[in-house]
Amino acid sequence: MENLIEIKNLHASIDGKEILKGINLTVKPGEVHAIMGPNGSGKSTLSNVLVGHPAYTVTEGEVIYKGKDLLTLKPEERSHEGIFLSFQYPVEIAGVSMTNFMRAAINAKREYHGESPMSATDFLKLMREKRALVNLDSKLANRSVNEGFSGGEKKRNEIFQMAMLEPTLSILDETDSGLDIDALRIVAEGVNKLKRPDTSTLVITHYQRLLDYIKPDIVHVLYNGKIVKTAGPELALELEERGYDWIKNPQN
Amino acid sequence: MGNEKEYIEIFDRHRQLIEENSAALLNEKRAEAIQKFKASGFPGRKDEEYLRSDAAKLFAADYGMNLGRIKANAAPHDSFTCEVPNLRAHQEFIVNDSYCPPPANISPMPEGVLLGSLNEFAKTHRELILPYYNAQAGSGDSIAQFNTTFTQDGLFLYIPKGTKVEETIQLVTILHTNIEQMSNRRILIILEEGAEANLLICDHAASDKKTLSLQTAEVFLGRSATLNLFEIEETGYSNNRLSQTYIKQQAGSRLNHCNITLTNGFTRNSTKVTLAGEGAEANLTGLAICDKQQHTDNHTLIEHKVGHCTSNELYKYILDEQSCGVFSGKMLIQPDAQHTVSQQTNRNLCLTDCARMYAQPQLEIYADDVKCSHGSTVGQLDNNALFYMQQRGIPLDEARHLLMYAFAGEIIENITIEPIRERLHMLIEKRFRGELNRCKGCTLCKKQL
Numbered sequence: 001m002e003n004l005i006e007i008k009n010l011h012a013s014i015d016g017k018e019i020l021k022g023i024n025l026t027v028k029p030g031e032v033h034a035i036m037g038p039n040g041s042g043k044s045t046l047s048n049v050l051v052g053h054p055a056y057t058v059t060e061g062e063v064i065y066k067g068k069d070l071l072t073l074k075p076e077e078r079s080h081e082g083i084f085l086s087f088q089y090p091v092e093i094a095g096v097s098m099t100n101f102m103r104a105a106i107n108a109k110r111e112y113h114g115e116s117p118m119s120a121t122d123f124l125k126l127m128r129e130k131r132a133l134v135n136l137d138s139k140l141a142n143r144s145v146n147e148g149f150s151g152g153e154k155k156r157n158e159i160f161q162m163a164m165l166e167p168t169l170s171i172l173d174e175t176d177s178g179l180d181i182d183a184l185r186i187v188a189e190g191v192n193k194l195k196r197p198d199t200s201t202l203v204i205t206h207y208q209r210l211l212d213y214i215k216p217d218i219v220h221v222l223y224n225g226k227i228v229k230t231a232g233p234e235l236a237l238e239l240e241e242r243g244y245d246w247i248k249n250p251q252n
Numbered sequence: 253m254g255n256e257k258e259y260i261e262i263f264d265r266h267r268q269l270i271e272e273n274s275a276a277l278l279n280e281k282r283a284e285a286i287q288k289f290k291a292s293g294f295p296g297r298k299d300e301e302y303l304r305s306d307a308a309k310l311f312a313a314d315y316g317m318n319l320g321r322i323k324a325n326a327a328p329h330d331s332f333t334c335e336v337p338n339l340r341a342h343q344e345f346i347v348n349d350s351y352c353p354p355p356a357n358i359s360p361m362p363e364g365v366l367l368g369s370l371n372e373f374a375k376t377h378r379e380l381i382l383p384y385y386n387a388q389a390g391s392g393d394s395i396a397q398f399n400t401t402f403t404q405d406g407l408f409l410y411i412p413k414g415t416k417v418e419e420t421i422q423l424v425t426i427l428h429t430n431i432e433q434m435s436n437r438r439i440l441i442i443l444e445e446g447a448e449a450n451l452l453i454c455d456h457a458a459s460d461k462k463t464l465s466l467q468t469a470e471v472f473l474g475r476s477a478t479l480n481l482f483e484i485e486e487t488g489y490s491n492n493r494l495s496q497t498y499i500k501q502q503a504g505s506r507l508n509h510c511n512i513t514l515t516n517g518f519t520r521n522s523t524k525v526t527l528a529g530e531g532a533e534a535n536l537t538g539l540a541i542c543d544k545q546q547h548t549d550n551h552t553l554i555e556h557k558v559g560h561c562t563s564n565e566l567y568k569y570i571l572d573e574q575s576c577g578v579f580s581g582k583m584l585i586q587p588d589a590q591h592t593v594s595q596q597t598n599r600n601l602c603l604t605d606c607a608r609m610y611a612q613p614q615l616e617i618y619a620d621d622v623k624c625s626h627g628s629t630v631g632q633l634d635n636n637a638l639f640y641m642q643q644r645g646i647p648l649d650e651a652r653h654l655l656m657y658a659f660a661g662e663i664i665e666n667i668t669i670e671p672i673r674e675r676l677h678m679l680i681e682k683r684f685r686g687e688l689n690r691c692k693g694c695t696l697c698k699k700q701l
Contacts, residue, residue: 051643054635079645091640095658104654105644112645144658145640161644 004029004066004200005050005169011060012049018059019045021225027169032201034211034236037222038244043204044088046222047173051085052078065169079105080112082168086158086175093145098157101145102127102164109165130163134190152183159190166194171202176210188213208240221247255311256293260286263401266319273321274404275374278438281386285400292394304578304610305520305549307395310464310492315434321404324348324428329355332426332456339671341422341452344368344407348427349435349465351405359419364412367421370438371405380410384442388470388498388524395522396496399436399468406438406467411447413474420450420669427457427465427491439469443477443505450480450669457487462517467495473505475529482672483511485519486679489544492518503529510667512676513540513548514683520549520578527554527561527589538567539663541683542575542607549578556589559619565596568663570656571607582614583626589619596626601633601659603652653684 005027012020019042027033037043049056050063052075063070066081073081093101106126107117118126131141134156146154155175162170172191176184191201191214203214211219211233219235220227221244228247229235239247263270263286271279295301296308328345329352342359344367345352351369361367366377374381389396407423425437443449457463473479485493493516499507513519525534540548554563569577579598600609613626633655641651660680667673 053639074648075639075642076645076647079643085643087640087643091634091636093634093637093640093655093658095661096654100654101641101644101646104646104650105641108645108647108650165644 002029003027003064005070006064007061008063009061010046010049010058010063012045012056012058014045014056019056019225020049022061023222023225023227025220025227027200027202029198029200031218032203032214032216034203034205034216034219035222036205036219036236036239038248041222042225043222044173047085047171047202047204050078050171051075051083076108077112079165080109084162084165084167084170086155086162086170086172088173088177090146090154090158092147092149094147096145098141098143098145099127102161105161106164126164130160133163133193134159135186136160151178152180155179155183155187156190159187159194163190163194167199169200169202170194171204172214173204174206175203176205176207184210185213208236211236223247254294254308256290259311259398260290262317269319270402270404273319275371275378277374277378277381277385278371278403281390281400284390285386285397289394289397289401292397294398295394301393301551301580302520304576305518305547307494307520310494310518313432313462313464315464316429316431317402317434317436318348318350319402319404321350324350324352328352328424328426332424336422336452336671336675338674339420339669341420342367344421344423346407346423346425346437348429348433349403349405349437351407362415362417364415365417366408366410368408369405370408370440373408373410377410381408381440384470384472385440386470388500388526389468389496392468392496392498392524393522395466395494396468399438399466399496403436403438403468406440409441409449409451411443411449413444414446415444416448417450420452420672422452422454425453425455425465427459427463427487429459429461429463432462433464435463435465437465437467439467441469441471441479443473443479445474446476447474448478450482452482452484452672455483455485455487455493457491460488460490462490463492465491465493465495467493469495469497471497471499471507473499473501473507473532475502476504477502478506480508480668481510482667483509483521484676484679485513485516487516489515489517489546491516493520495519495521497521497523499523499525499534501525501527501529501532501534504531505529506532507534508668509534509536510663511536511538511550512663513538513542514679516546516548518547520551522551524553525555525563527556527563528558530558530560533562535563535666536565536567537663537666539660540569540577541660541680542569542577543572544575546575547578548576549580551578552581553584554582554594555584555586556592556594557586558588559590559592561589561592563594565598566663566666567598568659569600569609570603570659571601571609572603574604574606576607577609579610579628580612580614581626582616583624585615585617585619585622585624587618590621592619592622592624594622594624598628599659600628600630601656602630603633653681656684657681
C-alpha cells in the first residue's frame with residue numbers, strides 16, 4: 001500500500017535551538033500511530049512542523065504527503081490537503097463566531113478544490129449533524145471561537161472541527177490533557193466514529209489512558225528529537241508500567 | 253506667522269463679498285472671531301493639543317474658497333445616492349459648504365421642526381438662533397474661530413419640546429470641485445426639552461483634488477432630550493478634515509455619538525461635551541480604519557460640571573501600512589460633579605511595524621466621590637489566533653480580516669439603529685477588502701482610492 005505520509009530525516013529548530021534531530025516515520029492509510037515520550041522530547045514540535053507553524057524552521061530532511069512535498073505548502077494548503085491538528089491549547093478568538101469561523105474554513109477548502117461555496121442551509125445542517133457527534137451544545141456554536149469554553153469543551157470543539165473538515169491525517173496533540181474521564185470518552189468516541197479505512201491518525205500523548213479508547217497500530221517513543229523505539233500497542237502498556245527511564249538510559 | 257497672514261488678507265479684502273452673501277447673524281460674529289484667530293494663529297506642533305496633528309500645515313495649499321456663493325454644478329438629490337438599505341431616511345445635502353435645497357416632494361418633518369440651511373434660518377429665525385449660534389464655539393480654539401470668520405452656510409436643525417423625529421435625518425456632505433478647495437461648513441442643532449432625533453452625517457468626496465473641510469458643529473440638548481449622532485467619513489486620500497463638535501447637555505439628556513473614519517487623508521475630530529445638568533449621559537464611540545498615509549486624530553474632552561452624570565468613551569483604531577492614529581481623551585470632573593460615573597477605553601491595533609499610534613488618556617478630577625476609569629492598549633493581531641485559523645484552512649489574509657472585523661465589531665454592535673449597523677458591517681468588510689471606492693448606484697463618486 002502507498003504511504004500517506006513519509007517523514008525522512010526531519011530536523012527542525014526554534015529560535016536557533018534544534019529540537020527535532022532526524023525523525024523518520026511512515027504512516028500508511030488507515031493506520032493509527034501513537035507518539036509517546038517524556039516532556040521536552042519534541043512531540044509538539046513534530047506536530048507543529050507538520051502543520052507549518054511559522055515559529056519552527058526545518059533545517060534538514062523532507063516530508064512527502066500524498067506524493068507531495070509537504071514542507072513547501074502553506075499552512076492553509078496543508079489543511080485543504082487533509083491535515084488536521086487538534087491543538088493542545090486551542091486558541092480563543094474573541095469576536096469571531098464559531099459559525100463564521102467554520103464557514104470561512106469550509107468554503108476556503110471548497111474553493112481550493114474548485115467547488116462552489118456551501119449554501120447557508122446546507123452549512124447549518126452540517127454544523128448540526130457534526131455537533132451531535134461530540135455532544136457540543138448549540139449555544140457554544142453561537143459563541144466566539146473557544147471563548148469562555150471549559151477545557152473539556154475546547155477539546156470537544158477541536159473534534160467537532162475535525163468532523164466538519166473530514167481530514168485524511170489527524171494529529172491529536174495531547175487531546176487527553178485536561179479532560180476528565182467522561183469528556184475523554186466523548187472525545188475518543190468522536191475520533192473513532194470519524195475514522196475511515198483511508199484516514200490515518202497520529203496520537204501524541206503522555207499516557208496510555210487515551211490509547212485505551214483510540215487503539216494504535218504502532219507506538220513510537222520520541223526522545224531527544226529522535227524516534228528511539230517503535231513497537232506494537234504493547235509498548236504503550238510497558239511504558240505505563242516502567243516509565244521512560246529505561247529508554248533514556250538503555251544500559252539500565 | 254505663516255499662512256495666517258494670507259487668510260487675514262483674504263478676509264479683509266473680501267469681507268464685503270462674504271457679508272453680502274450671508275445672514276447678518278453670521279456676520280456679527282466675524283469681527284471677534286478674526287481677532288481671536290489673529291491672536292493664536294493656526295494650531296500646530298507647538299500646541300499641546302495638536303502635537304501629533306499639525307493642522308497648520310494643511311493650510312499651506314492655495315485653496316479656492318467659495319466666498320461669492322456660486323452654486324455648485326451638482327444636483328445631489330438626483331444623482332447622489334448614499335442609500336442605507338431598509339432605512340427610512342430624510343436626506344439633506346451639503347455640497348462643499350453650500351446647503352442644497354431639497355426637491356419639493358421630500359417627506360415633511362413633524363410640525364415645528366426646522367431643518368435646512370443655517371444661513372436661511374439665521375435670517376428668518378434670528379431670535380431663535382441668536383442665543384445659540386457661536387455660544388460654545390466662541391470660546392473654542394483657533395480652528396473654530398477661523399470657521400466662524402469664514403463660514404457662510406451649513407445645516408440647522410431645531411426640534412421643539414417633546415417632539416420625537418422617528419425618521420433618521422441623513423446629512424450627506426459631498427466634496428465636489430475641480431480645484432483645490434476649502435469648505436467651511438457650520439452645523440447648529442437644538443433639541444428642546446424631551447425632543448429626540450437621529451442624525452447621520454456622511455462625508456463623501458467626488459473629487460481627487462486636495463480639499464480641506466472645516467466643520468464646526470454646535471449641539472444643544474435640553475432637559476431629557478436624546479440625540480443619536482453618527483458621523484461616517486468616506487472620502488479619499490486627498491481629502492482632509494478638521495472637525496470641531498461642541499455639545500452642551502442639560503439634565504437627564506442623552507447623547508450617543510459615534511464617529512467612524514473609513515477612508516480619508518488627514519482628519520482631526522475634536523469633540524467637547526459639557527454635562528451641565530444632573531443625570532445627563534454622554535456616550536462617545538469612535539472607530540478609525542487607516543492605511544497608506546492616512547492620519548486620524550480623535551480629540552475628546554468631557555467636562556462633568558454637575559453631579560450624577562455618566563460618560564462613556566470607547567475609541568478603536570486599526571492602523572495598517574504607514575498610517576497614524578492619535579487619540580487624546582480627557583475627562584474633566586469639576587468640584588461640584590460628585591457621583592460622576594465616567595469610563596474611557598481606547599484600544600488600538602497596529603498591523604505593521606510602520607503604523608504609529610499615539611494615545612493620551614487623561615483624567616482630571618476635582619471631586620472626591622466619583623467612579624472614573626480609563627485604559628488604553630496598543631497591540632498587534634494575535635499570531636496564535638491567525639495560525640489557528642490557517643490550520644483550519646482559512647487563508648492568512650482572510651484570517652486577518654476576520655480578526656480585524658471582530659475588533660471593529662464592538663463599536664458597530666453599540667449602534668442602536670439596525671439599518672445603520674448593517675450598512676456599517678458591509679462598509680467595513682468592503683473597507684478591509686479594499687473594495688470601498690464608491691457607493692452603489694452613485695454617479696458622483698468617481699474617486700480613486
